[in-house]
Amino acid sequence: AQSVTQLDSQVPVFEEAPVELRCNYSSSVSVYLFWYVQYPNQGLQLLLKYLSGSTLVESINGFEAEFNKSQTSFHLRKPSVHISDTAEYFCAVSEASQGGKLIFGQGTELSVKP
Amino acid sequence: AAGVIQSPRHLIKEKRETATLKCYPIPRHDTVYWYQQGPGQDPQFLISFYEKMQSDKGSIPDRFSAQQFSDYHSELNMSSLELGDSALYFCASSSRHSGANVLTFGAGSRLTVL
Numbered sequence: 001a002q003s004v005t006q007l008d009s010q011v012p013v014f015e016e017a018p019v020e021l022r023c024n025y026s027s028s029v030s031v032y033l034f035w036y037v038q039y040p041n042q043g044l045q046l047l048l049k050y051l052s053g054s055t056l057v058e059s060i061n062g063f064e065a066e067f068n069k070s071q072t073s074f075h076l077r078k079p080s081v082h083i084s085d086t087a088e089y090f091c092a093v094s095e096a097s098q099g100g101k102l103i104f105g106q107g108t109e110l111s112v113k114p
Numbered sequence: 115a116a117g118v119i120q121s122p123r124h125l126i127k128e129k130r131e132t133a134t135l136k137c138y139p140i141p142r143h144d145t146v147y148w149y150q151q152g153p154g155q156d157p158q159f160l161i162s163f164y165e166k167m168q169s170d171k172g173s174i175p176d177r178f179s180a181q182q183f184s185d186y187h188s189e190l191n192m193s194s195l196e197l198g199d200s201a202l203y204f205c206a207s208s209s210r211h212s213g214a215n216v217l218t219f220g221a222g223s224r225l226t227v228l
Contacts, residue, residue: 043220051215100162100216100217
């Protein structure tokens with residue numbers, strides 16, 4: 001069975017500072033990895049995904065994540081955050097051979113302050 | 115583009131009552147997933163359907179049941195409601211033909227049990 005651990009429950013940061021949200025996973029089989037973002041009182045939006053190929057994946061709003069198989073990590077980074085990035089971020093994993101069921105981490109609350 | 119539609123968006127029920135949530139997947143998506151997100155919690159997988167057949171089952175209480183209909187919409191039925199059932203219920207859909215592991219989530223149905 002897979003599991004996901006997000007190492008930080010809350011990350012406060014000042015605007016324009018860099019940020020890293022950490023995610024580690026555990027699985028005995030090949031996995032796909034995802035980051036979802038949840039803005040207050042809203043649903044889950046896919047931020048970026050790793051399915052195969054390049055281990056560095058990027059989103060359209062400046063976030064990137066790198067799949068590190070040896071360290072079983074998929075940390076999310078952004079070099080300069082904005083107030084609008086304030087949200088809950090969930091790392092998720094699914095088994096590559098299965099039909100898409102996602103296992104989520106506990107979430108990291110990113111709070112960007114002016 | 116069409117998204118996953120969930121109804122109702124908000125629902126208030128008394129203990130021991132019954133509730134039904136509906137989910138309309140993205141057109142041509144063949145798989146539907148249900149998740150439950152308690153206050154301050156990560157989303158927990160409940161159940162999924164592929165081509166109208168149950169494909170996987172997670173931590174869904176026996177008081178809950180779900181099905182997928184011929185038009186691919188799905189309904190989650192919850193009976194003998196308890197206070198602990200108060201949560202945000204997400205539906206997600208995906209297509210095995212265009213990327214089974216990429217789920218698109220609806221905005222969620224918020225159930226409050228009084």
